[in-house]
Amino acid sequence: MPIEVILPKVDMDMAAGTISRWLVKDGDRVKKGATIFEIETDKSTMEVEAPGDGTIGRISAEVGAVVPVGVAVAFIFGEGEDVGAIRLPTEAPTAKTQDAPKPQPVAIMPATNGDSSKPRATPLARRIARAHGLELAALAGSGPRGRIRAEDVQQHLSTPAPEAKAPPAADSDLIPIDTMRRTIAERLVFSKTTVPHFYLGAACDVERLLKLRQEINAVEGLPKLSVNDFVVKALALALRQVPEANASWSDAGIQRHRSVDVSVAVAVEGGLFTPVVRAVEAKPLGQIAAEIKTLADRAKARKLLPSDYAGGTTTVSNLGMYGVESFAAIINPPQATILAVGAATRQPVVAGDEIRIGTRMECTLSCDHRVVDGAVGAQLLAAFRSLIEQPLRLLV
Structure with a gap:
């Protein structure tokens, strides 16, 4: 066979x-x-x-x-x-x-209280249409009584759409929506429309962190560390100090996680991936740096495995390398927190009665208010800030 x-x-x-x-x-x-x-x-x-x-x-x-x-x-x-x-x-x-016996027709009872305007379609046709964001009402079915079959959906998807004519004064290109972009759109719309976000911000003094990083990276044989590696480690240790925030929302209840698995946002052409570094709180900075690099390389090559991006208890989104000083990120459900990290900038800093030049990094914590209350979010951000400003604590 x-x-x-x-x-x-x-x-x-x-x-x-x-x-x-x-x-x-x-x-x-x-x-x-x-x-x-x-x-x-x-x-x-x-x-x-x-x-x-x-x-x-x-x-x-x-x-x-x-x-x-x-x-x-x-x-x-x-x-x-x-x-x-x-x-x-x-x-x-x-x-x-x-010559084979034909299946007997199934009697179709007229709808009474149901929605008679809903197009008739096979389960497979509905699944394919849903995966592509396609409205079944726009299709003509070739099955019995006009039922839409999988072949009808696939034919529609394979038929080039007519060119959209722009208004005389407009000059634009219509970019097809691929699977990754559609998935991102669906998840972000779901998050912003169902998750009650609130935001907390802090300006972290990173003078010591930048100096420590420079010293470590100057030593031959030691792994090269980025600021983001320190951020990921600091957030993991902060969540260990405030375990109420290391949680996820579900209909069955709030799930508290024993380890901190940090999703790291990686920009790729046409979208974004969030591979996960597992049990970050228990790993040294060098190992965290190596794993983030490996995952980022896989993401950019579109070689991530399902195990690379499944789960995650929080996320770090860092746009500092693009010169962005401050922003707020959208939570990645079912996670309850995401930390948005801006660029480290030189700026005037008030110290007692004096003004000096220091280096500050703006960080914004987005929280799901169903899981994390304001005070808990404030404790988490304070713990993170303390660790970032005393970076030697990240090495022990």
Whole structure:
């Protein structure tokens, strides 16, 4: 019996994936475990292995095709098996299949109190449409009684949209929305419309931190540290001091986390990834720096694994390297906090009755008020500020 090669589910939120590359073609011999194609999701590019030995045939998804999870994209045939025996959903039935008993029609009762305006569609068609933000009402169904099938949705997605004509005075380009951008949009809209944000700010004195970092980086053989490495460590230790804030919201209750897993925002072309550094409170700065670099490199190469970005109990978003001095970030649900970090700038500082030039770094903590009350958020930011301003405490 031919073995189905299906598009696997590599992420909890994944409904479909894009075929980015085939490494085989119809007629090629493959061994179980060999990579045969690659798929691209909103977060990574994943390799898919052959589920058995045999000859590849009936490849039905071209490069660039968006395929729902669980759909067969090819088959692996054993010795002597008939390639033509497999009929794809888009193919007309053969004479043999036409002689098969036809399924009895199902009686459809007229709607009474339900919403009769809701378009009729198969569950798979609804899932594909939802994954692409597509309104089913805009489609014409080819199934019985105009029911919208998966093929109708896929045909609509593969049909180029008509060029949008800009007004005579306007000059603009229409950029298609890819899977990553759509996912970011959906998550941020969900966060801002369902999570009650409040914001706390502090200007941290980073003179000692910058001097300590310079001394460490000047020593041959020691790992090179960034300001962000210190920030990630300081936030983790602050959450250990204020464990009430190291929590997540759920319908079942508030979940307190025993370790601090910090998501680190990494900008990539066309979007943003937030890979996670695990148990940051227990790791030295050098190890944290190495893990952040590895995760950032994977993110930029679109090679993150689901385990690299799943979970996280808080997030650090640092735009200081872009010259941004202050900003407020949107919480990444179900996390309850995110720390926005600005650039370290030289500025006048009042010390007692004197004014001197110092270096300050603006930090803004966004909190989910369902989980973190104002006083708890203030304690967390104060603990973070104390650690940043006394950076030797981050080394012991």
